[in-house]
Amino acid sequence: MTAIEASKLARRRRIRGLALTFGRFAIMLATTFLGLLAVTFFIGRVVPIDPVLAIVGDRAPAAVVERVREQMGFNLPLWQQFFIYLRQALTGDFGVSVLTTNPVFDDILRVFPATLELATVGTLIGAGLGVPLGVIAAVRRGSFADQIVRIVGLIGYSVPIFWLGLLSLLLFYARLKWVAYPGRLDVAYEYTFTPITGLYLFDAAWTRQWDILWDAFRHIILPGSLLGYFSLAYISRMTRSFMLNELGQEYIVAARAKGLSERRIVWFHALRNAAVPLVTVIALSYAGLLEGSVLTETVFSWPGIGLYITNSLQNADMNAVLGGTIVIGTVFIAINMFSDLLYRLLDPRTRMR
C-alpha cells in the first residue's frame, strides 16, 4: 500500500466517521424532537380542559362551539390530529395564540429576548462567581472558606426564589435604592426607546444611548443577580467536587514535584481538566434559566417567556404552550450541541475520536 493510498483511505475513513457522527446526531435530534412533539401534543389533549372553550369563551352559543371544534380538527381521530400538528410544527407554524390573537411565533420572538437577556446576565454572574468560589472551596477543603461557600450554596438551593426576590427588592430597591424597579426600563424611556433586537443592554450600547444602557443595567442587575445566585449555588458545588477529583490525581503530584506554583497548578492544570464536565453543568444551568423563571419574572414584572407560557397554560391556550415548549426544547438541544462543541475544544481526546 503506498503512502498516498493510505492517506486517501484515512481521509475516506475520516469522512465516513464524520458522516456517521452527523448521521447519529441527526437521528438523535430527530427522535428528541419527535418525542418532544409527541409528549406536548398528548399532554395538550389529555388535560381536562376544553380547548374550544378557551377560544370561543364562556358565553358562546352551542353552534359556534361546534363550528370551532370542527375547524380545529378536534373531531378527527387522534393520530390524524397528531400528523396535522406535526406538519404545522415542522413548518414553524404553531398557530395563533388564543390569548393574544397573534401568531405564537411572533409572540415568542417578542418575549424571548427578555428572558435571554436575563438568563445571560444570570449565568455570567453565576459562572463568574460560582467557579472561583468552587475552586477556593476545593483548594481549602474543610476550611472556613469552604464552610462559607457551602452555606451560601445551601441557601441558594433551599430558599424559595419568590421570597428572596421580594426580600431583595425590599432591601436593594425600597430601602437602599440601589437598583431600579419594575420592568426593564424606567417609564421615562418607555416611550422614547425603540429596541432593535429586544436585548436592551445590547441595543442601548449599539445605539450609544448610554443613559438607557445604565437604566437597563439598573433594572436587570437585581433579577439577574438573583438568578445568578441560584445558578452559583449549583455551579460552585459542582466545581468543588470536580476540582477535588482533579486535585487528587497523580499529575497534580507530578506538577508539584516539578516545582510549579500552587496557583498555576490549581488555576491552570486542575481547573482546565475540571472545565470539561463543568461546561455541561454551566450549559445546563443556562438552559434552565432560558426556560424562563416564572417566579422571578412575576416578581420583577419581567415580560419573558416564563410568564408567557404560564399565562397561556392558565388560560388553556394550548397553541402558545406547545409552541413555547418546542422553542424551549430547541434551545435546550442547541445549547447541548454547543456544549458538545466546547468539549471538543477543551478536551483534545474527544477530537481524536
Add this chain to the structure above:
Amino acid sequence: MVGGVSPFLKQPKHECLEMKAPLRAKAFREFSAGVALAVLMTLGAPTYAATPADTLVEGFAIDDLITLDPAEAFEFSAAEFIANSYNKLVNLDLQDTSKIVGELADSWTVSDDSLTYTFKLKPGLQFASGNPITAADVAYSFERVVKLDKSPGFLITQFGITGDNVAEKAKALDPLTFQLTVDKAYAPSFVLNVLTSMTASVVDKELVLQHVKPVTPSDEFKYDNDFGNEWLKSAYAGSGPFKLIVWKANEALVLERNDNATIHQAALKRIIYRHMKESAGQRLALENGDIDIARNLEPGDVDAIAAKEGYTVTSAPKGTLYLLGLNQKNQYLAKPQVRQAIKYLIDYDAIASTLIKGIGQVHQTFLPSGQLGALEDKPFSLNVDKAKALLAEAGLPDGFAVTLDVRNTQPVSGIAESLQQTFAQAGIKLELIVGDGKQVLTKCRARQHDMCFSNWGSDYFDPNSNAETFTVNTDNSDASKNKTLAWRNSWDPGELNGVTHAALQEKDTAKRTAMYQDLERKVLDTGPYAFIYQQIEVAGYSSKVKNFRLGPSFDTNYVFPISKD
C-alpha cells in the same frame, strides 16, 4: 409632600463599602475586589425615584390586554383604555348610573314603536387626527362591530342587526344625524345601556380606511377587507381625552393627552400603565414613588397602604358576582328547603371580614349594585338552627354528602373551606374538588357538578345581561342550544322565562325596574344560586394624585380628570 420621600434617601450612600479582606488567598482578594467594583458601580448614580409631575404611572396587571380595537376588545384593561381614549354616542351618568347622558349625541328620540332611535350629534366635534366626527363615522363603527363579529359583536347583533342589513339598520341620515333601527320593541333603557359599552365607541372612519387590509372572502368571513382590525389592534383612531403612544404587551401602555379632544379634556400630559402582576411589588413601587397608583393590591397590602401617611385607598363595586351554583340534577339540591338551608349555612359576616376584606362585599341578589333595579336585600345570614329545621322538613335531618367544584385560587378556595366547616354544623358533608379555573368551568358548563363555585360578570350595564342567564332556560334538555346559567344548574325557571322577556320590552323604566326587583326576590327565595359576594375593585394611591376615582365598571374608570400636585 413628606410621606412620599423615604428617610433612607438621606443616608450617606457609601457606608457599606468598608469591605474587609479576612481571607488571605490572593484569588479571593481578586474576587472580592470584583465584588466591590460591582457594588461601587451600582452605587454610582443616586436614584431619586419619582414619577414626572405631568405623568401618571399606574401599576396594573394588564396581561389580559390582547387588542385595542373597540370592535374586538372585551377585557377589563381594554375597557379602561377605550373609555379614556374613545367616545360613544351616550354614556352612563356617573352621579346615578341608572341614568343615561349624551356624549357625542346632543339629543336622541325613540320612535313610538320603539324600533327606531335617532341621534343628533353635537356640532363641531373632532377626532384626535383632526377629522370631524360625523354620523358616517358612527355608522361605520357599527358596521365594523357587526361585520367583524368578534367576542363583543353580540352586543350589537342582538338587536337583529346583521352584516346584510347593517347598512340599512345603522345609517347616517345627514352629517349630524344617525339612525339605529332594532328588530323588536325593546325597552329603550336596555338599548341605551348597551350603547354605553366600549363596543359602541366611535372610530375615525377616514383614518381606519387608510389602514384596511384586503382579505379573500370565505364562508367564515364574507367581506373583502378587515375593516382595519389588524391595524387597530395596536393602534388608535378615537376622539377621547387620551391618545395611544405605544402598547408593549405585558410591559406598558402609554397614553398621551389628545389636544384635539372636544368632549373631555385631560388634566395630565401622560398616563402610563405599567404591567405589574404582583401585589407586594406594586406596594413597594408605590411606596417608593415609582408608581402613583397601585391597582392590584391584595387585602394585606391594602391595609398597609391605608395605614401609611401620604397614601389613600379607594374602592368601587364592580359587576362581577361570586355564587354557588346548585345543580338540580342532584336529588338533594333539587329540594327547595335544601337550597334555602344552604343559603343559611354561609357565614357571610366571617367571609366579609376576613377572606374578601377590601376586595368584595356581601351581595345576595343576581343584579350587582349600581345596575338598574339592583336590590340590596340580604335576608340570609349564618343560622345553623334554621338550616337544620329546613333540612328536617326536607326529610334530611342527618344531612347528606355533596361535592363542590372550586378554582384553586384565593379567595374562592378559602371561602370553600369556610363553607365546608359551616355546612358540617348542619350535617352536610361537603367534599371540595379543587381544580384549575378552566377545568372547573369546563365541568360546570357541562353541568356535571353537584355544586359549583362560579363567578359571573355582566356583559353590559343593563339588568338584562344577568337576567337572561340567571332566569332564562327555555329548554332544560342536555341538547339545549342556549346554555344559560339556569341551564347549567338544570333549573327550569318556569314563568320567570316570560317575566324576563317582558321586562326586556317594558318601555316604562320605573315599571321595568320593579319587574327586575320582583325577579330578584323570587330567585333569592327559591333559585338554585347562593350568591355570596360582589367583587370590589380597590386601588391604593399617593396623595399627590387628585380626583382619582374608580367607576362602577371598567368602562367608567376615568383617568382624564386626574391631576397631580
